[in-house]
Amino acid sequence: MQVESQEYIVQLRQDGIIHVHYKAATKVTKSTLKELEKIYIDLTSIKRPFIFTGDEFVSITNEARKYAAEMDRKIPSLGSAFVAKNLAQKILANYYFKFNKPVNPLKVVGSFEEGLAFINETYELHPVQ
Numbered sequence: 001m002q003v004e005s006q007e008y009i010v011q012l013r014q015d016g017i018i019h020v021h022y023k024a025a026t027k028v029t030k031s032t033l034k035e036l037e038k039i040y041i042d043l044t045s046i047k048r049p050f051i052f053t054g055d056e057f058v059s060i061t062n063e064a065r066k067y068a069a070e071m072d073r074k075i076p077s078l079g080s081a082f083v084a085k086n087l088a089q090k091i092l093a094n095y096y097f098k099f100n101k102p103v104n105p106l107k108v109v110g111s112f113e114e115g116l117a118f119i120n121e122t123y124e125l126h127p128v129q
Helices: 030-043 062-072 087-099 112-122
Strands: 002-004 008-012 018-022 048-054 077-083 106-109
Touching: 008 030, 018 030, 030 062, 048 112, 077 112, 087 106, 106 112
Parallel strands: 018 048, 048 077, 077 106
Antiparallel strands: 002 008, 008 018
16 A cells, blocks of 8 residues: 655555655655654554655654654554665764654664665564455
8 A cells, every 4th residue: 555645655565564755855844744643553553664765855843853752652663764875864864863762663774675674684574465
């Protein structure tokens, strides 16, 4: 199943991983996160691993950053891989997650493939039937 908006694409993959992709120049707001929270809950009734990717110039508002901590406790997540494609994204991601500790385990990785490998090594997957 896949849900797409002007800001993101959310997909429950056949292997049971939820892939969230933010489109270029997306400004993630509290409203965006509330939409995503509902989508995640509608997609699955069991906890699953997430992988997050994004195009260039994705930003998050301060209000969204604060809400993300609350949302993290509500969504059906086992843990996440966050793909940072370049050094700037990696620095920003590590800085963000240093001060905004996720409830579930999270690893910043350099590629989508590295994220999938981390998830496959770390979590028991429940493929979509």
